[in-house]
Amino acid sequence: MFRRIKGPQEGSLVCFCLAIAALTLAHRGLSSGAYSDLYLPWYGAQALLLERRNAYTDAVTHQIQVGYFEGSPALPMSPQRR
Secondary structure, eight states, X not given: OOOOOOSHHHHHHHHHHHHHHHHHHHHHTTSSXXXXXXXXXXXXXXXXXXXXXXXXXXXXXXXXXXXXXXXXOOOTTSGGGO
8 A cells, every 4th residue: 555665765755744844834924923943943044045145134133023023023122032
């Protein structure tokens, strides 16, 4: 019924499927706030690899905060920035 994949391809296939699932969940979180610890590194990697932008600029930090804090950046002295 099911064919077992043998060799190094098995691990690669599992990692690929998990990466796709994580990216899909992170993308869905963009519209209603991202409540996952994976959102920040995911967005930074997307900015770096897909958009060729420095992930440590103020603009990318602002976009991460807007996505993470549901549409508004963290205030300079808010508890979220500590």
